[in-house]
Amino acid sequence: MREFAATDGDWVRWKHSFGSGFLSLMVSFREDHAKPRLRVRHDVVEVDLCVSVRRFEGLSGARLTARAVELLEEVLVSVQRTTSPPCPWFLGRTKRECEAGYSRPERAPEPRDITIVPQPRLMSAAEFWRRVDEHRLPSPRPSAAGARFSERCRLLMAGLDTERHRACGESVLGFISDDVWEDILVWLVLQGERKYHRFVKDEAALVKQLAVFEEREPEFDGSWLAELEA
Structure with missing residues (x-):
């Protein structure tokens, strides 16, 4: 299809x-x-x-x-x-x-x-990045705060979910299925605001970070994001 x-x-x-x-x-x-x-x-x-x-x-x-x-x-x-x-x-x-x-x-x-x-309210960028920097991620269960966090996270993920960025991913990791690619996008966003904006613009920085993902994070599971939205 x-x-x-x-x-x-x-x-x-x-x-x-x-x-x-x-x-x-x-x-x-x-x-x-x-x-x-x-x-x-x-x-x-x-x-x-x-x-x-x-x-x-x-x-x-x-x-x-x-x-x-x-x-x-x-x-x-x-x-x-x-x-x-x-x-x-x-x-x-x-x-x-x-x-x-x-x-x-x-x-x-x-x-x-x-x-x-109904579309939940969007968490402010400042609050979202502050939570990421302080490692205060929502617990994996439905909540108003979790839904607002998820909305902001998915909006940021969309900035990396392009053919150009995915091609970078596959140049490092080989074929990437849709569910694994979503996990990777969550992981990239959670690297913090400064790195995120660099990944959006700089393919070399993205490739370097994906090499880290391949080496250190083979078991990373971004499914908790879906659990926030249940």
Whole structure:
């Protein structure tokens, strides 16, 4: 789907119009269904979709993968109402799915009911960096202060989440999956304000710091940030 969105005309035009923002789809599969949750924070749109595995009973191959994509498209139709300009909803079909008779529907699917999560207040930059310098990070459980800290942290992470910075990362660490890259971004922000701004501007400084990450922090886990937002 990512490859499709990178070349499809509708998605390319939307990405250009949406500027530096991005759309994140996080999908989990569980026994029971849960209502999709949508967060719009600054120029980032995040969708958490929990799908019941029961919806895939008896399916395999192209029927199974096409059904998973259709579920995502139903959610994207709802997301369209929250982005400006409205994001596309079609996510393409693989060659195998096309051979099995799946193609682009003639019209958009019915939108899914979705919960819109209010955007928390943003912690001031001064307070955020003071907490980082004093190693006073929020405990990994939901709280108002934790949510404000997380909002500021993610805004700063976006400053490093570019193709140029990721290419620097992969020049040192090799292929980096999305979840590991997010951990790395959290770690870079937590190095402090002075270093953070240097990483944003200076690729050599970033490469040097990532070499430290590879040597000293192989077990770093940034998942506590997600726990603050639960």
